[in-house]
Amino acid sequence: HCVRTREKPFRNIEVAHRAATVAHLGNIAYWLGRPLEWDPAKEEIIGDHEANRWLDRTRREPWSIG
Structure with missing residues (x-):
């Protein structure tokens, strides 16, 4: 709805x-x-490269994104 109308959700x-x-x-x-x-500011798991790959x-x- 918001995409079509440009209204705020x-x-x-x-x-x-x-x-x-x-979750x-x-x-x-x-x-x-x-x-x-x-780390909510960086949106990454601290000190865990393996876990960060799941993000x-x-x-x-x-x-692409961004």
Whole structure:
């Protein structure tokens, strides 16, 4: 609806993003079998390269983000 009308969403997208992040981090911790330490400012898992690889994936050309 918001894309078509350009109206502001009635829900806060930042709150939704943070809630989804918590769910994703829980899954990553479960899959790896260890606790994680999250840096919300950088949006990365602190000191855990293997866990950080689960946060994103390589995109096929010509697709990209940002």
